[in-house]
Amino acid sequence: MRHPLALTVVTASALLLAACASPPQSEPALTADAGHGQVAGAAEVSEPPLHLLTATADGRLTLLDLLSEETSSLGRIDAPLATATDGRYLFADTGDGIEIVDSGMWTWDHVDHFHYYRAEPRLLEKVPGHGTARTATTISSTTGGTGIFFADGEAVLLDTEALSQGEVVELFRVRMPEHDGYIVPVGDHALVTTGEGTVQVRDSDGALHGDSVPCADPAGTLTTRVGAILGCRDDVLLAVATDAGTAIERIALPDGVAAPRAWANREGRPTAAGLSPDGSIVLLDTRERTATAVPAPRPLIAVTAVDDASEHVLGLTVDGRMSVIDGATGAELALTEPLVAASLAAGRTPTLIADDRRAYLNGITERVLFEIDFADAGRIARTFTTTDEPAFIAETGR
Structure with missing residues (x-):
């Protein structure tokens, strides 16, 4: 059931965010050319329509425009347990399905240039399922698939193009053995974990393609500019999507380094960062097919790769600071004051997000959204005070 919600007031400093994206380096096209990402009812705009979409623990939704600093209420969903995003949609795991929130803001990547779109935000039909779920996305909000793996072993591939039209269409739903699994979209195919130490490749109809691929203890997935990654033991x-289907390669981890359980990066870039159980930072360069590890300058909870000219890595420290780290050496370049210490003390873990210019951190207990200029010694560029606790956050329009 959808419930109306009164407007949440957010205040901020007068600084405005410069949000133009830098042209990416040349990579294989990951999206279809038709329509340049255009969707009926959407308006093309001249710059990325960057927004922060927040959800409270009981499912109240607010959208903050980072250019105008205006906020709007999007209503309410069932209480989320965890969320995922592809830069347009918020996928909220409620324990009995996935709620889908379309922010109406997205960037279409044409490799050598971008197109930017705005449309009316909306709440889409819930995807039913049993138990908690993991959602895996691509870097396209208008083509390909979106994967949802439920705790009871059901793997669902959604049609992302249909989502962009406001429709929830399941390309296939297959039953696998119950396990902590993944379904990872790759072009017109998807990787599906079997629970038996292997991964299958299935097409958009659910049909098997080729032999299963070994992958013990799968954990952590992300789509980079090059392709989709899935961590193994x-x-x-x-x-990587090819004309013939899906090509799978293996990237070795550094000797003695345990596999990270999660990966994060500035969306669409080729490098991803993960935090090894031993505390070191693992950088996975999918363009070069290499993985390197550097020691963390201090104990961290999470990391994300900015993948810019300075090879910045951002880390959330155990005492609630944001650390700016040299990805080549592990040296700490900047450190903020404790921003989210109260949230961590209360057992609540904020989300650290990076784009090409800024980082964002949700102070849940603090009821503050922080915008941080990581390239300027970790300067706090803006703060946005929220009426409700922003338990979950996604940056959309990128």
């Missing part, structure tokens, strides 16, 4: 699978 001893290495990382890189799946």
